[in-house]
Amino acid sequence: MKEKDVMQPNSKNGIPNGNNVKNSGRPTSSQSNNDHQNDVSVKGELTYEDKVVQKIIGIALEEIDGLLTVDGGFFSNVKDKLVNNDDVRAGINTEVGKKQVAVDMDIVAEYGTDIEDIFEQMKKVITREVKEMTHLEVIEVNVNVVDVKTREEYENDSETVQDKVKSAADTTGDFASRKTNDAKRAMNQGRHKMDEKREPRVE
Template sequence: MADTKTPPLKSTLSFDDGVIEKIAGLAARNVDGILSLDGGMLSGITDRFRNQADPTQGIDAEVGQKQVALDMNATVEYGKDIHQIFEQVSDRVVRDVRNFTGLDVIELNLHINDVMSKRDWQEQTKGKPNSQHAPEAKHVE
């Protein structure tokens, strides 16, 4: 009688950098005090030609087989505790990337490139594609 064992399946799971960037971007945008994730002046120029929001804007990921390194650029709300914002961004991004992909975030760098009031930020981004992520400004009388 011949041995008819099935050979073991060789399989891999990999993620495009953009997938990790999107997960990180969506997680970070849900942190109170993050007004936007953006790449500074060059990003602002390319944003003028976009007609859709880009959740990967302001994020660069290096994705390996088991680990991820992230660089993020953000505009934060004036008056908020930036250290607390950083901790919350780190916690959420690390948790979501791990839960959704099984990958470990081994490095997360958050660069703050601007600080603005919600109202000023909303005025500046009115009509831009990524402004849909803008928190609502509260009217104070």
């Protein structure tokens, strides 16, 4: 009988015992436990800037039908509409805590749509996207409808505003843009001062 045909001692049914089995490379249970303990022992904190959450919300709102714009002073970027502001965060105000988020915004809705349904869709997509990306809980979404417009009226107004801004920029260079930014900054600062007086809504 050839040597390789001889069964190894201490084996049953031809299955080699544990002493003859090479390590498969998989971590043992003791190794896994040690790795887990090492992970837990690493201290640190994950936080998000307001602008990050605002951008997540701004992009999420692009899928809402009937929402013409989030009003940020001019026409903001919602879906593939005519715009003069490519910052998706414009007009979106957030209060971001370590665990929770509160959202405030003004919108223009399309005439003839169910605005209550738009609001429900907004809450749903905002909550979903913020939760999936940050694990923060959206506890409040406040939407103020500042206007309703037909699609044609909205596009005409957008073109008019764009033409005015372009004309001013061509005539005065960056002066008009700087003044616009200064005005927005002043409005935001005033809003922030008012917000500081309020009790925080989020944890």
